[in-house]
Amino acid sequence: MRAHVDTEAVVALTSALVAVDTQNPPGNERPISDAVHDALARWRPVWTEVEPEPGRLSLVAELPHPDGPGDRPTLIVNGHLDVVPVIRDAWTYEPFAPTVEGGRLYGRGSADMKGGIAAAVCALDVLERAGRVPACNLVFHLVADEEVGGHVGTRALLERGLIKGDACLVPEPTSMQLCVAERGLLQGYVTVHGRPGHGSRPKEAVSAIEHAARLVVGLHGAEFGEGEHPLLGRPTCNIGTIQGGNGLNVIAETCRFGVDRRVLPGATAEGSEAELRTRIDSLGVEGLRYEFDLKVFGEASELPAGDAFLDHVRRSIVAATGEQPDVVGMSFTTDARFVRNGAGVPAVVCGPGDVAQTHAVDEWVSIDRLIDATAAYAELYAAFS
Ligand SMILES: [Zn+2]
Structure with missing residues (x-):
């Protein structure tokens, strides 16, 4: 799959998402709606909008399968669109005018987690170029409010019964390690x-x-x-x-x-x-x-021990990169808790950003890691059945 990754496309989509200022607080995800719609438009998804408070938009995109409806498991990709605030004077780079330099893409949200979202979307193109179709049905949850607790984001989806699937990938920054538990x-x-x-x-x-x-x-x-x-x-x-x-x-x-x-x-x-x-x-x-x-x-959360989804993600990473990822825990919380505890859907957190870059001044994501993630997610879509 790696040979089919269009690096320029992943960088361009990451940049397009980073370029929309979604700092939270105050939280304002509505302006990124156009960029998200553009990114997925080619796959003709069925969109559901959830906006519990004005401007606090989350989007659910159900992708019709190329082979039509069928008896397949559903894989959810959950990513948050909001970013933590920037102390502008401290930045060398423009936080919302992404810069590519030295194999890195700089900008607020590049690592946490717009790069991960871009990789998950671009993986669809990779699969198509490789002449493959997903083995599963795919649903994207692109949500508001994760950075301050997810109450008008993933929790709002949970309360509306919209988290329905057999497994969930959360491309938060883990340097492509497999995070299965969080405090x-x-x-x-x-x-x-x-x-x-x-x-x-x-x-x-x-x-x-x-x-x-x-x-x-x-x-x-x-x-x-x-x-x-x-x-x-x-x-x-x-x-x-x-x-x-x-x-x-x-x-x-x-x-x-x-x-x-x-x-x-x-x-x-x-x-x-x-x-x-x-x-x-x-x-x-x-x-x-x-x-x-x-x-x-x-609340803390963890993937049940022995859950088969972990092996699916692990094999996809090995197939894409040749590297054996570590299984790790996280000292902080993500929206995976709503998916695991609330919806009872097994979730693995695994994304291209480096956790050291989250919330950092001059935040960046490695372009090599974006390519790894795009290829690995394409492998996962092809194999999750
Ligand atoms: Zn995050």
């Missing part, structure tokens, strides 16, 4: 209350800052005593923000800090919050008064 997250704020008093007599009141400091030391980087996942390691805890106090000469009445827990498959919002509270209680801070305000919970 979940629990994020929220702990607000500690003290009893204010005069700053000249610190022992005569209760400092919220002193209590919070003891909690921060006890939580940041701490092991909560849970088990270890073979690919995901142990859960982690980061204290990402802190604010407190009312003035230099006042014993602090309140102090608030932000908790970022990464959790393993099976963890629930309630269970994870309870573990946090148990950990806080175990620190033995006398007279402690606090509350926890949960902001985000995203």
Whole structure:
């Protein structure tokens, strides 16, 4: 298949997608609709638009099979159209005017994950040039909002019953390694209350800052005593923000800090919050008064052990590149969780971008890797039956 990859076409499509500014927040995927329609138009898909909020567009494209309807499995390709915001002054390259230089394509979203989407689309042309047809039915989910939790993107598709398939490829950046598990997250704020008093007599009141400091030391980087996942390691805890106090000469009445827990498959919002509270209680801070305000919970997910789809993707990569990919876990979450946990569809995350480039200044994707991905996805479409 590699010989049939049109490198210029993959680079051109990646560039066309990167050129549309879809920074999230604020989130505005509607303007990329034309580029997505143009990319798939030749395959005459049946389009479904989902726009839960104005401008927050996700597209489902069902491709009719060249041999007509038939009894084949359905493969979903799920890719997000939004990108993380750019700090423009920090960039050497223009984030939304893609540049090709030294075997790389620079631009926001090139690695995460417009390059992966372009490869998945161009794989259709590769298959045609090779004189082959897909062994499966193909559906593209090109979605909004992944970068801030996917609520008006893949989750909206799930809620509308639109995630229907036998397997799902998510071409997020993995350097073409096979990611089969990802950690979940629990994020929220702990607000500690003290009893204010005069700053000249610190022992005569209760400092919220002193209590919070003891909690921060006890939580940041701490092991909560849970088990270890073979690919995901142990859960982690980061204290990402802190604010407190009312003035230099006042014993602090309140102090608030932000908790970022990464959790393993099976963890629930309630269970994870309870573990946090148990950990806080175990620190033995006398007279402690606090509350926890949960902001985000995203569940962890994993491909069931022994699922046959993993071997399909692995064989496709080996056939396209001659390289044996590693099976890995991810320390962060993707929309694969909605597909795996919500829709019960096995999903493998595997794409051409390098995870080190995600959200980075001067983000780039390797053009060689784009070619690898395009060829590997063509192999997968030809073989998944
Ligand atoms: Zn991504």
